[in-house]
Amino acid sequence: MPVTRMSRLFGRTLREAPADADSANHQLLLRSGLIVQLAAGVYSFLPPAWRTLRKIEQIVREEMEAAGSQEMRMPAIQPRELWEESGRADSYGPVLFNLKDRRERTMVLAPTHEESVTDLFRKIVQSYRDLPQSVFQMQTKFRDEPRPRGGLVRVREFIMKDAYTFDVDDDAFQLTYNAMRQAYYNTFERCGVPVVAVQADSGAIGGKQSEEFIFLTEIGEDNIILCSCCGYAANQERAEFTRGQPAGTVGELEEVETPGVTTIEGLAEFLDIPAQSTAKAAFFLVDGQPTFAVIRGDLEVNELKLINALDALEARPLLPEEVEAAGWVAGYASPIGVDPARVIADPSVVEAGGLVAGANRVGMHARNVTYGRDWTAATVADIGMAQPGDACTECDDALKMQRGIELGHIFKLGTRYADPMEATFLDADGERRTPIMGCYGIGIERLMAAVVQANHDELGIVWPRSVAPFDVHVVPLGGGDDVTAALSQIESQLSEAGLQVLSDDRDERAGVKFNDADLLGAPLRVTIGSRGLTQGQIELKLRRDAEPTPVPLDSAAEAALAALASLDG
């Protein structure tokens, strides 16, 4: 393997990070000259970064193949009709990069490949004898994200590993899913990034159950609810929680004057009652329909749960004028008298008994508002947002919340795509059946960012050996004949041993070379200087260690291999 010369390396290190970079990984990736931004959410990956990305890809590839998946390739350019067939042209619409070919036909740049693979399935698979099937691809995908951010964390053009599986039934699927789940743990472990699997919402991909593999870090963009007692972990989007003691009252419905009181906090204070004794109304436009959501006053509505409970596609808070048009009084709204078909209630208000709610008149609230007696809702469902401190549904311990980055997401798709696209097979009885699909994604560049975030210090990156762009960073000091001779000996011994070697052949001072070596973060540094050579010694230093170790020049290569081997354990 040829030695890479620092003087020839395409890219430069920076002493100061560009002002745009916020997180440690983004700053280090820029400072070390690994990535260069071209546009918002669009980056170039210079040679060392590309080496790392290929190593990550290879780990992913090995684990996918070990799980029985076959690598393949699918088109990035696709006719928009394919997306209309699955029904996602609209739901995924704004994220799709659209383009027209010379015949004015509308094409899209694929953001993901469920449609493509389902199309392939129906063209290829006819019999249960052909199942199960598992394929994967690592390709560039394109998403016109509303807001790229965090360096490589959310970008618009990125490599994604996606695997897709097809099984004859739920039982068979579960085996496939479990194997993939294990492959995910293996993959992240090998890349040196700790992850936690959490229950998640399946979002625009669709389907029934899904789990995200989260790297917990303060720079993450997802909120993760965790129970340190029993291990429950879920994205806040769908986390469940116990609602605590109801604080309802018993009595006749009666109105009470509450001038100027329009918030739950104000109401609780004005009437000297706990927020748990109040009902909160929140108004949403759900798939175009004004919807009245009711939840206990101390809780917040989780819009995603709301959408899922109503089997809807989208929701947003109503604008003030829309609230008025619906006949509701912001700040004093009451579910009493509202068409139950437009009301959705959280169990917290149903179970509580009498609560203080609005009276649908400015300046008036009502006491003892009781579900079932005074009002009802067509839908009663969990629409509450779990918060840190809420009780775990499994063990009643207090839940915690941490930020995290979603590195992988695995889904049970069920028949979400096979149904609309009419992908079927014949079973042993000659009956036409629909395959149970799964899909399994990993963002490759995002994973690299997580590797850096999880493996750095104040001086630079500390690459895990498995994905380091170079195994060894050789630093010759001075250009004396003794150094030159030892350098050439070491370089050839290390590269003949199969190591990837970066050699700093620049005429720079020691400090400059050491700082760049720390920044670039190769696991092992080999320092060759006259000072040591007079005793026949060179120095080895693991990047993660503070101090170098002198070793005899003659056995330096073996010592280097041993030092690297010590990292793999």
Place this chain on the structure above:
RNA sequence: CGGAGCGUGGCGCAGCUUGGUAGCGCACUUGACUGGGGGUCAAGAGGUCGCCGGUUCAAAUCCGGCCGCUCCGACCA
């Protein structure tokens, strides 16, 4: 899409309020010295000050419009 901020040499920034020859640090080139944690000295190269328009004798600076980038939110594997 709503809110905030920023666009001046490769990177980090000053200059703008009060219009008048575009500056500093790092990096880069050449030379000398130096040589184990971003060294010193000397001499250099490099910028239509994001773009377009306006005001003015004169615009980086004032005014209008647009574009780009970042952050918060919305949204989003």
